[in-house]
Amino acid sequence: MVPGIVSLAKRPLSERSRSTPESWRRSLADAIRDPNQLLSRLGLAADETRSPKLSQQFPLLVPESFLKRMRSGDINDPLLRQVLPIAEEDAEVAGFTIDALDEATFRKAPGLLHKYEGRALLVLTGACAVHCRYCFRRHYPYSQEPKRLDDWEPAFAALEQDESIHEVLLSGGDPLMLTDERLTTVVRRLESIPHLRRLRWHTRLPIVLPDRVTLEWLDLLTSTRLTSIVVVHANHPHELVADCALALRQLTQSGVMTLNQAVLLRGVNDSAETLVGLSERLIDLGIKPYYLHQLDRVAGTAHFEVPEETGLRLMAELRQRLPGYAVPQYVREVPGEAFKVPLVERSQLIAD
Numbered sequence: 535m536v537p538g539i540v541s542l543a544k545r546p547l548s549e550r551s552r553s554t555p556e557s558w559r560r561s562l563a564d565a566i567r568d569p570n571q572l573l574s575r576l577g578l579a580a581d582e583t584r585s586p587k588l589s590q591q592f593p594l595l596v597p598e599s600f601l602k603r604m605r606s607g608d609i610n611d612p613l614l615r616q617v618l619p620i621a622e623e624d625a626e627v628a629g630f631t632i633d634a635l636d637e638a639t640f641r642k643a644p645g646l647l648h649k650y651e652g653r654a655l656l657v658l659t660g661a662c663a664v665h666c667r668y669c670f671r672r673h674y675p676y677s678q679e680p681k682r683l684d685d686w687e688p689a690f691a692a693l694e695q696d697e698s699i700h701e702v703l704l705s706g707g708d709p710l711m712l713t714d715e716r717l718t719t720v721v722r723r724l725e726s727i728p729h730l731r732r733l734r735w736h737t738r739l740p741i742v743l744p745d746r747v748t749l750e751w752l753d754l755l756t757s758t759r760l761t762s763i764v765v766v767h768a769n770h771p772h773e774l775v776a777d778c779a780l781a782l783r784q785l786t787q788s789g790v791m792t793l794n795q796a797v798l799l800r801g802v803n804d805s806a807e808t809l810v811g812l813s814e815r816l817i818d819l820g821i822k823p824y825y826l827h828q829l830d831r832v833a834g835t836a837h838f839e840v841p842e843e844t845g846l847r848l849m850a851e852l853r854q855r856l857p858g859y860a861v862p863q864y865v866r867e868v869p870g871e872a873f874k875v876p877l878v879e880r881s882q883l884i885a886d
């Protein structure tokens with residue numbers, strides 16, 4: 535047996551104080567909702583010009599834990615930039631639309647998106663613990679999706695009828711906004727569908743609200759007959775410290791395959807230094823960098839866009855500086871394509 539595993543089995547899970555349903559719900563209730571309060575906590579001047587109109591439907595939301603990882607006094611802090619509404623969001627830019635991914639077309643039942651072979655996605659909730667300003671689902675019509683557990687039955691029935699589906703993605707919003715009790719009910723229902731083999735959780739809560747990594751959730755991940763895969767979402771190495779790093783360790787030490795997806799964002803992670811740092815930090819925590827997404831062209835997010843040629847140049851540098859397993863796939867979602875389209879440096883293709 536690997537020595538690390540022996541010592542791990544014996545180590546109590548209490549290096550981080552045990553998080554309970556009460557603690558994460560309290561952290562969520564205490565999250566910051568007022569931009570001026572956020573700025574003042576960081577020693578920055580309140581600025582009235584910073585409230586874009588669009589932010590009324592998608593207001594600021596930042597948990598305390600994420601705030602603690604921002605640098606004081608720096609308006610350009612990469613974590614702050616991800617969550618602070620700024621006037622640029624109101625700019626109307628050609629090509630940036632409300633449903634950039636044409637998701638409405640792939641809705642097979644309320645709350646069920648089926649775009650790719652073998653995999654289907656359940657939009658379990660519209661709620662999130664953080665509001666990322668670049669969010670591609672910021673205009674998603676969540677109010678039309680099921681609310682009570684019974685309302686999910688048509689989606690479960692559709693999954694039951696389609697034997698080509700082997701993997702269900704739990705998404706949102708953030709699926710971990712549901713209580714462990716509720717998630718257990720969903721997982722038990724999915725387990726009863728014989729052709730399902732894998733359950734993939736797409737969540738940013740372990741990053742922004744680390745309290746949410748409860749023992750109950752970890753038990754659920756490891757006790758189901760379905761193979762669990764967790765895809766977290768961090769964009770910058772500064773996110774992967776302190777309570778977040780401890781929560782991620784608990785997750786990876788539970789033996790669940792854990793991946794990360796990031797979005798390439800101007801002013802946040804559009805440098806080779808930052809992306810290398812992100813990958814190294816992830817690998818050190820036992821997490822495999824999965825996707826680096828080209829920004830989806832959603833209204834209100836144009837100021838985050840990094841040109842594809844810049845992304846390709848960054849990728850070429852990542853390949854030089856990192857082991858192959860630490861290089862994410864740089865992809866773009868193209869409506870109608872059968873997979874997320876890899877963006878690959880042309881020079882490499884020619885060299886092959």
Ligand SMILES: *Cc1c(COP(=O)(O)O)cnc(C)c1O
Nearest residue numbers: 647648649650653654655703874
């Ligand atoms: C991104 C996505 C998936 C998963 O794609 P992978 O390439 O398997 O990560 C599945 N369904 C939908 C609707 C998606 O948007």
Ligand code: SF4
Nearest residue numbers: 662665666669707738
């Ligand atoms: S956590 Fe994900 S779904 Fe929620 S606001 Fe951020 S990008 Fe959007």
